[in-house]
Amino acid sequence: MSETSELLRVDTLELGIAHLPEARIVRKASFEIQPGEFVGLVGESGSGKTMLGRSIIGLQPSAIVPRGGSITFRGKDLSAMSAKDLRHLRGAEIGMVFQEPMTSLNPSMTIGQQLEEPLQVHTKLSATERRGEILEIMERVGIPSPEDRLKDYPHEFSGGMRQRIMLASAMLLKPALLIADEPTTALDALVQREVLELMVELSRENGTALLLISHDLPMVARYCERIMVMCQGEIVEAGPAQTILACPQNAYTRKLLAAMPKRGPVRSFEGAETPIVEVRDLSVDYVSRSGLLARTSRKRALNRVSLSVRRGEVVALVGASGSGKTTLGRAIAHLIPTSEGEILFRGQPVSKRNSEWMDYRLNCQMIFQDPFSSLDPRFTIRRILSEALYHEKAQEVSVREDRIRQAILEVGLEEMHLDRLPHEMSGGQRQRVAIARSIISEPDFVIADEAVSALDVTVQAQVLELLADLQKKHGFSCLFISHDLGVVEQLADRVVVMRDGEIVEQGLRDTVFDVPKSDYTRALLSAIPTLRRTQTGVELSWRFDAPNVAEVTR
Amino acid sequence: MSIGKTNKYLGGLLVAFFLLAAFFGWVYTPFDPLAINLRAKLEAPGSGHLLGTDEYGRDVISRLLTAARTSVSISLLTVSFAVIFGTLLGSVSGYARGWVDRLVMLFTDTLLAFPSILLALALLSILGANMYGVVLALGLAYMPTVTRVVRGAVMSLREQQFIEASRLMGHPVHYTLWAHVVPNCLAPVIVIATSMFGSVLLTESALSFLGLGVPPPAPTWGNMLAGARPYMAQAPWLGIFPGLCIALTLLGINLFGDYVRDRFDPRMRGL
């Protein structure tokens, strides 16, 4: 490789915080990107990957300042460049795609206006020529009947569509480099792969180099030739994707790879006694009422759903967002009212007027997705745990204290954590506390609603393992709600697939994963890559071909 | 100096100064604020009377100190009234929802359809111009704002998962409300109460200025200003000092209010 051929060179870049001369967000980052090359930048939250990506075109927040090193693009030093010259690069030579399609388009401007801007700023095309270009790129990124949609506002598009529009606006001028920061993380699992493949295709067509920033190592490895792994502000390992997957040198990289979910062992529950929880023909309607005179409107969120969970069994509830899986979980927990059907606990119907109500209430616990909002910010961990024993007042204080101590140790925390407040703990620690709270009263049934989705990859693996261990030890039944099939594959005994408030398919985990009956399940499964060890190294592959999402979700 | 520090220190200093003045006016004034002395009328500041005398020869600084006490007590009572009843209505309405909520909001929205100073004026004509009339009128005029804020806070709290977790643990409603909902509503209530203090003080002064507040001869900054109008040419100090007191107190409350808001609830900036 000759010295001048590279497109981008980042040399010992240091990023710090204004007013804090010692602090470093990024330390001695050095890498280069060749024209047309696809490079992945992988790291967990707080690793500095986003700031590194943004600082390339000077779009980091004003509190973050360069503290040394250089960035050269096509041989020109970007840090020495005037603000005006830098602007000429942005959008024209270097494009950028952001994570949140919901907030990265201006809500008060039409799509047409927003797509037109790069052309107005960087070219001398006439209005008709600009329109032609816009329609062409909209067509290319797969927006149906683009002419009719030019005058639409961002809120009139779905998340996936918005991300396509973002992509269109970044690729409009065929930049030499595209920086994509978690471009599909906020999207529904079903459309993630589609959008990503579109991005890769477009980049390849135009000879655009790609810097793909993500927390998802397998996903990045699937598309990029080279990978850089970032941890706490430093690039700890860099090299060809194959090499890094096959023989990772750095301990952190190995940890990331080990965190990939693997299929758990098969357990059999055939011939077990009556199910612990059974749901028969359950329906939920959301009633919305606006204003004093407005009519009430009903929307069916769950339509005559039946399922059962046996003692000690882990049943996973999967589906894309809006499939009704969370609604079902919350209805079973009696957090929302149901409109028809019944819920049976140990064969007895449950209702609030029933004498067994309290028994069910205390035996059915829930772990929520967001450990920030599931713990009262004003309570110490000790108080949070002791609250869960509210109905066991008769117990002596010392017995109570023992149970609290035991519970905190059981979830891998220490006694000293009992006197902390939630905000003094990390996300993973908070989720451990939430788990401790839900099992301290030794319930028979636990609903875990996206319980590990908000966590970083490595933390997610640990919490998942903890959950599996506790389940084995205490033998509670579990309804595990998740959009992430990788996680489900590791934990579940049986899988229930939902779509639009109805059950599409259910069966033993291996059956559903290996020979799915419905196209919808196949589509969900096609979004997750698998890692296979072969004689020559490691191979990443998809389980199924990418489906036509529009067809499946119709 | 940064904006945050200006807010905290300058605002705190001004507020503390006027609270101290109010307390001072309660225990000691150099002269009797109501004593008429026609031989010493309209004396310029300096000569025996630090800030001069008014058209009846009453000592201005004594009257200012007494007025500070009146203004501070009216504002405190009004804000307490609005906060206590507003919080009560708002939390019940937000947690209960359904028809209770609709009824409370009907009442609140109707009150909110009147500009607050107009509502205070109308209520004053019913309640009569005296200190408790003013407190009640202003309290009722400002209560709907608190009700709305608290209701909003409670409704968003209801969606918080720790409230649902509390339900899952089988806690009775009164426990959930008391242990989780009320303490977590305190931040927005503190923020709104601080900024409301300023509005109440301003409206109270305006009412006094119009002759509809605490009736003379009891001094308030507002009625002192109104009394000064005919003498502006001969005795400008009569118009300068009471206004300066209102402006500086308000400045203090506004600056300190910004600090409190940034400290407790950064999301409410600018409201």
Added chain:
Amino acid sequence: MIKFVLSRLLSAVPTLFLVSVAVFTLIRLIPGDPVALMLGDNVDPQVYAAMSHQLGLDRPIPVQFVLWLKSLLSGDLGRSITSDQEVLPLVLHRFAISAQLVLVAVTIATVFAVPLGMLAAWRQNSAFDLGVVVGGTILMSIPTFWMGLMMLLFFGLQLGWLPVLGYVSLGENFWDGAVYLLMPVATLVLHETGILVRMARASTLDVLRLDYVTHARAKGLSEGQVLRRHVARNAFGPTWTLLGLILGNLLGGVAVVETVFTIPGLGRLIVESIFGRDYPVLQGCLLFVAITYVVVNLIVDLCYPIFDPRVKSA
């Protein structure tokens, strides 16, 4: 769009009805007997009864309310007790004077404050920003009645540049009228600028943090273009809502400024009617201001989709 407008218009109907109920109740809660007040003390009981009957006061309260609402809808707000003028024309005449003052002042304040607040937010934590925030807070902390008095003292009495007392309507003689309006308008402008500049700054800060602003920069737009195209319109939304509230509040609050500058506006009329126990006028004023307030906020709501098209579909 039509659905949005209709639903907003419809939602104002119950509010207006409740407002009229509230005004009806308020006026009847005022201590004192209106008939005795109209006729004076020591009247013949027969005259008293006749008057009561004529005013419909001997009927049950709900009937009274319906009758009152009926005459209200036909534009009849009764006659003033003190001047015997018809209430509606009186209120409208005084309103025209106040509206002139308030609209001119708020327009000027907005034109100054909004760009200033946006620039301050754009240069957050600079000396300019600190100046704008502190200046705005000081301006909003000075009560209008004191600022007015100080202006009178300085420009009227000390310098003798501007007239201290009196009022000439703009329609009568534009230039003389403008001279009389100068100080009251300046007073209101300064105070409202203080409030608006802080609001404009705060909402601009909120918008500047959003991803689409970074996206706009990533497209290669200059800072000026980013501010004009992407920040200005979105940041103006909250200020626009505040403008509605300010306009409504000023309809009552302008009374103090009108008192200082002896302007015969609506605010003065309200205060005079309270002092003169002129209940038909007070009732008319309350009703008029409340309805105007509701209508102004309705217009503000209806225009909001210009700044944020999302509310239309909400």
